[in-house]
Amino acid sequence: MTTLRELHHLRGNPDFSHWNTVKLFSIAEASLLTAGLEPCEYNHLHDYQLREKLISEKPINWQHSLMLIRSIIEAICTQEIKSPYIKIDRSDYNNQWDEVVEQARVSIEDVGSIIASETKIHRDELYKWLKKNGYLEPHLQNTIIVESQPVTYKQHESVQQNNVGLLPEPTYTTPLLEIVDAVIDRFWSGYKPDENMVFEKQLEIERWIKETYPDIANPYIAKAIDRICRHPTAKLGGNKKIK
Numbered sequence: 001m002t003t004l005r006e007l008h009h010l011r012g013n014p015d016f017s018h019w020n021t022v023k024l025f026s027i028a029e030a031s032l033l034t035a036g037l038e039p040c041e042y043n044h045l046h047d048y049q050l051r052e053k054l055i056s057e058k059p060i061n062w063q064h065s066l067m068l069i070r071s072i073i074e075a076i077c078t079q080e081i082k083s084p085y086i087k088i089d090r091s092d093y094n095n096q097w098d099e100v101v102e103q104a105r106v107s108i109e110d111v112g113s114i115i116a117s118e119t120k121i122h123r124d125e126l127y128k129w130l131k132k133n134g135y136l137e138p139h140l141q142n143t144i145i146v147e148s149q150p151v152t153y154k155q156h157e158s159v160q161q162n163n164v165g166l167l168p169e170p171t172y173t174t175p176l177l178e179i180v181d182a183v184i185d186r187f188w189s190g191y192k193p194d195e196n197m198v199f200e201k202q203l204e205i206e207r208w209i210k211e212t213y214p215d216i217a218n219p220y221i222a223k224a225i226d227r228i229c230r231h232p233t234a235k236l237g238g239n240k241k242i243k
Contacts, residue, residue: 002064004034004135010060011036023123023211024084027076027116030126031068034135035061047116069116072129076119077108081129082178084214085120088113102215122212124182175216176225179209183229191231199234202226 008014014036028050029039037059042050054062075081083103088110090099098115106114130136173181186208187200206222217225 002135003137004130005137007034007061007064007135008036014038024120025123025126027069027072027114027119027121030121031065031072031116034068034126034130035065037061037065043117045117050117070111071133072121072126073111073114073116073119074108075129076103076114076121077106077111079103081121081125082213083119083121083125085118087115087118089115124186124212128182128185175213176221179213179217179221179225180228182212183209183225188229188231191234193231193233199231202230205229 016033016038019033019039025033026039028042028047032039032042042053045053051066054065072081076083076086086101086103086106088099088101088106090097090113098118127136183205187205191197191199202223205226206219209217209222209225210219
């Protein structure tokens with residue numbers, strides 16, 4: 001598997017720092033960024049136009065861009081990647097129209113109909129998918145993607161990195177359990193109660209939950225998930241060192 005670092009190196013290590021504050025990417029944007037291509041140069045193109053341009057001009061990593069688009073679409077159709085906004089191209093005899101659908105209604109039969117330039121995925125979902133599929137090197141797996149100067153978070157060291165792949169994957173999950181896992185991974189995976197560490201405020205975590213999972217998490221669910229994930233030593237205040 002070609003890694004993110006290798007793909008960007010082939011493109012001359014482009015500066016994507018202007019994408020740092022973007023939370024939602026289209027499938028096309030996510031694929032182009034991963035392959036080291038600047039989405040701003042292609043955002044005016046519809047799916048078939050983007051495909052034709054990449055095939056005709058053949059920029060470095062163009063094949064990776066096209067295969068990433070296909071792979072991410074398949075991952076959305078199989079529920080491997082969660083998407084808050086899915087747009088599908090519909091046709092009926094001589095009529096053709098676009099339709100926004102909930103992910104629960106999407107199946108593998110829709111692979112050829114999802115509009116890559118308009119369907120959205122969250123930055124965190126892209127990160128998890130890239131990590132799962134080997135695009136992130138071990139020492140970069142806690143690094144924010146598409147940053148010119150990576151910001152690295154301290155990894156949890158209770159399990160050796162080389163043995164992680166040998167652990168059995170959970171056999172059961174629910175949408176709410178996935179939110180719990182995402183909150184732990186983002187805010188608490190490196191937290192050590194015995195050390196003076198900075199932790200996030202309850203309101204900030206609740207806000208992140210509601211913004212990241214708008215179709216699932218209401219204020220009551222967000223508050224409950226924060227309480228479940230928050231360590232007892234971090235129950236007071238937030239965003240400060242523990243005394």
